[in-house]
Amino acid sequence: MNTIPEELLTEISEIFTATLFQLGENPVSLRSLLELIVSFMAVLIVSRAFTNFLKESLLVKLGIDEGNREAIAVILRYLIVAFGVIIAIQGIGFNLASFAVVAGGLGVGIGFGIQDLTTNFVSGLTLLLDRPVKVGDFVELEGLMGIVKKISIRSTIITTNDDSSVIVPNSNMISSKIVNWSYENPLLCLRLSIDVADSSDPLLVTETLLNIAYAEAGVLYEPNPKVFFVEFGDDCFKFELLVWTNRPTDREVIKSSLNFAIEYHFRQQKIDFPFNERDLYLRNPEFLLSLFNKNETAIDTNSGSKNGRKMVVIAEKMKKRSPLSCLLREVEYFENLTDLELRQLIEVGYRQRLQPQEILFHENDPGDAFYMILSGSVEVFVEAIDKHLNNLGTGQFFGELSLMLGIPRTASVRALEETILFAINKEGFQKVLTERPDLYEHIIQQIVKHKEELSERQKELRKMELVDAAEDDENPVKWVRKRLKNLFAVGTEN
Numbered sequence: 001m002n003t004i005p006e007e008l009l010t011e012i013s014e015i016f017t018a019t020l021f022q023l024g025e026n027p028v029s030l031r032s033l034l035e036l037i038v039s040f041m042a043v044l045i046v047s048r049a050f051t052n053f054l055k056e057s058l059l060v061k062l063g064i065d066e067g068n069r070e071a072i073a074v075i076l077r078y079l080i081v082a083f084g085v086i087i088a089i090q091g092i093g094f095n096l097a098s099f100a101v102v103a104g105g106l107g108v109g110i111g112f113g114i115q116d117l118t119t120n121f122v123s124g125l126t127l128l129l130d131r132p133v134k135v136g137d138f139v140e141l142e143g144l145m146g147i148v149k150k151i152s153i154r155s156t157i158i159t160t161n162d163d164s165s166v167i168v169p170n171s172n173m174i175s176s177k178i179v180n181w182s183y184e185n186p187l188l189c190l191r192l193s194i195d196v197a198d199s200s201d202p203l204l205v206t207e208t209l210l211n212i213a214y215a216e217a218g219v220l221y222e223p224n225p226k227v228f229f230v231e232f233g234d235d236c237f238k239f240e241l242l243v244w245t246n247r248p249t250d251r252e253v254i255k256s257s258l259n260f261a262i263e264y265h266f267r268q269q270k271i272d273f274p275f276n277e278r279d280l281y282l283r284n285p286e287f288l289l290s291l292f293n294k295n296e297t298a299i300d301t302n303s304g305s306k307n308g309r310k311m312v313v314i315a316e317k318m319k320k321r322s323p324l325s326c327l328l329r330e331v332e333y334f335e336n337l338t339d340l341e342l343r344q345l346i347e348v349g350y351r352q353r354l355q356p357q358e359i360l361f362h363e364n365d366p367g368d369a370f371y372m373i374l375s376g377s378v379e380v381f382v383e384a385i386d387k388h389l390n391n392l393g394t395g396q397f398f399g400e401l402s403l404m405l406g407i408p409r410t411a412s413v414r415a416l417e418e419t420i421l422f423a424i425n426k427e428g429f430q431k432v433l434t435e436r437p438d439l440y441e442h443i444i445q446q447i448v449k450h451k452e453e454l455s456e457r458q459k460e461l462r463k464m465e466l467v468d469a470a471e472d473d474e475n476p477v478k479w480v481r482k483r484l485k486n487l488f489a490v491g492t493e494n
Helices: 003-017 030-060 066-091 098-114 115-130 172-176 202-215 247-270 284-290 291-320 323-327 339-348 399-404 426-435 437-447 453-465 476-488
Strands: 019-023 026-029 140-142 144-151 155-160 166-170 178-180 189-199 226-233 234-247 352-355 359-361 370-374 378-382 385-394 412-415 419-423
Touching: 003 291, 030 066, 066 234, 098 166, 115 172, 115 284, 155 172, 189 202, 189 385, 202 226, 202 234, 202 247, 202 323, 202 339, 226 385, 234 247, 323 339, 323 370, 370 399, 399 437, 399 453, 399 476, 419 426, 426 437, 426 476, 437 476
Parallel strands: none
Antiparallel strands: 019 026, 140 144, 140 178, 144 155, 155 166, 189 234, 226 234, 352 419, 359 412, 370 419, 378 385, 378 412
């Protein structure tokens, strides 16, 4: 009774072990194929599990960034798969030497059919090893912008700002020009072109744009936002606002927010955008006038009133001045500066935001910046004995002598509330002095008016051994000139 089942099992065994075809010197059976498939599946499962653990756990603990984690994981996965396949083939008794001969013969013919696949494969290895682009980078490719989510051997997946996943062949990533906004420097520069009416005050436009930029949450204080007067257009002035952000994925949101703010603040400051005027020429004006003869007088009257109102508005705008420029003119060293010189001061300056009780600087810190309070208030005090000296509010300034003469701070300053400061540091002040030698001489004349204070500061510097012997002089004018020359590398000794 057991004869039939035994014969059936024997037949089934013979079917599985029977040679289907020869691969070089190696016979291929159904059993060897099944063993090979199971081995391949096991290799894939093990490689995926191991690299996922590596990428999501071990490499994270080691502090490796996302892009490097992905590259390491992908390369190791394919190495594990490659070695696993070789071991699996040898494990079922295949002779790889003879198999290589057959594969070499087939490879010539197959290679022509999978050229694109091979190109993408090599390109994928280049991306993973050379890493011009890595996972997490914000890139722009042929009008496509987004974050690189995955780099495989064949393709790269980019997630756009609208959450669409775009699969890009690796060959395109290598051969096309890519703007990698995250390469080395993760900051993104945004450029906004703004045209204003030619009746606008360029100084007011510059300050308004800078105020808008500093007030935007997504804009960085460093690098400082910049405003360029690009050119004179037809009935307009062309400006460009440059800001930097570390949130490249929000670039459109930030630009939109800035545009809204520009429209609002320009309206508040009475800064007009240019409007295009068009002249209409008629072939038969007499015929048209005959049709509207009754309204001719009204049209002329209205036209005149509009032009009159326009002239009044322009006159009012010309009288309006930049608030910050007015504040800077309250500083005696800057009171006689022209609008161009004031604009340069505003451009080299920057905004600094302080939270309540935040210390701006301590006594004896280097005097490397001049500050003006745009909003809020600060307390000036002696920290060593916790003695209150003064409170300063909006429009007041401090630190000008410390900056100009390189004198250490004589007191500490902290914010009493949320405060925004306009600041000019040593580098910015040096740039202005270098380009404006007349300002250099004017400042010297203003400084030496305070002979008593100047003498006290000079004595303090001598005690602290901060006065170079070559610059020391009993004549305050000569000493200040030498001091400025040494600190800012400008001017000539008289």
